Amino acid sequence: MAILPSQPGIKISIVCNGAILQEYEDDDEEPNHAVVSKYIEAVSGAEFGIRWDVSSPWPPYTILFKYYLDQKKASDRYCRLENFKHPSYIYTEEGATSMVNGQGYLHRFAFAALTVDDAGAPVPEQLMKDIKGMGEITVKAFFVAVQQTSSVVDRALDNNIREVGKIPEKALKGRSLSHQTSLRAPQAIAKFSTATCDYIDPARKSFATYTFKYRSRDALKSLLIIPRSPSPVPLEDRDVDTLSAAEMRELLRRQREREADARAIKQERGIKRELNCEQSSTYTDDTDDDEISIVSTKRRRENYLITVNENGVEEIDLT
Template sequence: MAVIDELKGVKVTVQVNGQEAVEYDDPDGLENDVNRKHATHRAFNYIESKDDTCFTVKYEVNHMHRWESPKSAFSLYLYVDGKRMDSVVCEASRFNSFDPFYIWSTVVEGSRGSSRDPSYDRLSKFQFSQVTTGKVVISWRCHEYVVRVLTCLSVDDATKERVEGDSKKAKSLGVIEVFVYPLTITGPSYTSGHEHYRDNQNSSFNIAEKALKGRAVSHGTSFTDGGFVSKRKSVCAEYLNDGNPIACFMFKYRSRDALQKELIIPRSPSPEAIDELSEADIRRLAAERLDEINNGRRSGTVKQERKGPIIKREFAEIYDLTEEPAKREWKKIKIDANREAIDLTDD
């Protein structure tokens, strides 16, 4: 979960498929951020996104946050891919129960739009969708058959206007932002028609490669039908801090491969060579090696030199105990009658 030290007690989390996403520090976030809404404090993180996977954004506020007055509040505005998607208000009055363990929490599942029923909003759930580059296939119906691969247009051959439009679009893709605005409640809450932030139609994420300019953008956000949900209550309030947010939580979502390319996470270790072989190849190589060993034993071409043990004495005298002793010449003496005798007393 993302936190800002200067805004104690406030936490923002992105959940992917109902599980809290692992967050990675964005080392260049502060340097590259243009701070378009002039937020006082900012936090920057990366998360991993996966094709066609739903995600939500969760807010939590606990007793650690110190409110200036019982009428204090703040509004959390959610932007995805540069477009406003939702807003919700957290009021200090919710913490008047003096329960030290009370936590205000809400989950934003998608963007709300108007519906024919005045008591309900239409929900469009958030979903990661893959960004593609390359060719766009044109299909048409001919004699009751759909022809799909007869003609294709290269996105790289797009017009200058297309590249410029895609460049502007790509700058905001892959980003989730939550802005926190301080408020003072000035009147009672009420139920009204929900503001329709945007047309929740799925956008095309086929972008000219030139428009990406080397950015490792892998996903954008599309929408799935979330049915009908009850309308939220609105409040009468006055914006503080000159209308500027006191905090911004930014999450850049990327595929695992894109995170590795941007050096946010380490690359997966290369598999061992044997891991890439089939079982049949492993058996064949083992049999070949066994044959080599057996053939070497039968040929006797390998000569191993054996050396005997060497004993080292105190005065550095070395005797090779395996060496054959030199043949000793015995001393002979002559005795009477020209007979010879061997002197065994000689050293």
């Protein structure tokens, strides 16, 4: 859970399939009493929710949480002061909401893989704006006082979140983006109400901001956020007692191939050695037109007639 030292009673996390996603430290983020940033792993097609867990020490006011996907406002939710009396006050925002003719709808949050195109097509201005804010889920917290609650008849989606389609590779400018956020098709829910509020801070500044940078596992490895997978140990270097039946068969197959290759090489060398012993060569003397042929240079010395002349020098008869 992302926690600010200045707000120890507020914990924000991203959940997927009912489980809180593991968070990784963002070493590029400068320490800040009002801002915290974490990395999380995104899985293509997975739905996610934004959960807050508020407990003692209880905040002094009602909190308005605003949720942003890729820097676009997706939804908001009141964490009311009157509920600050249980061990903890937990809520999970599963998507954006809308209302049509008194019927409520939920548009669930989800991750979608980016499709990168290496074509050199021009990059539209709007696409560049979308990419600039991509890769982040942000929660901003404001202290407010709720004034009036009213029923809702019609309420459009308070966002322009949409999948951007193919992205030219040059538009990423080296960023390690792998996913984008999207909204599922609307799902009917119960009718809901809304409320107005006054901000405790006249400047309407958030007192806490929680950012989750989502990336694929491969992207997190490339950023050295999580360790790279170790290289597998070769079968030949592993203890045979740890090998499965399939691995044993593969190891035996490799050994047989190496033995066959070794036999073929040995046989080839033997053939070349025999050819070298039997081959003939021709030497041409450039000083005249006579050609001297040496039929064989491998005849053993002891087969020649050897004599010693009057000066004690050995003479060999090559005839």
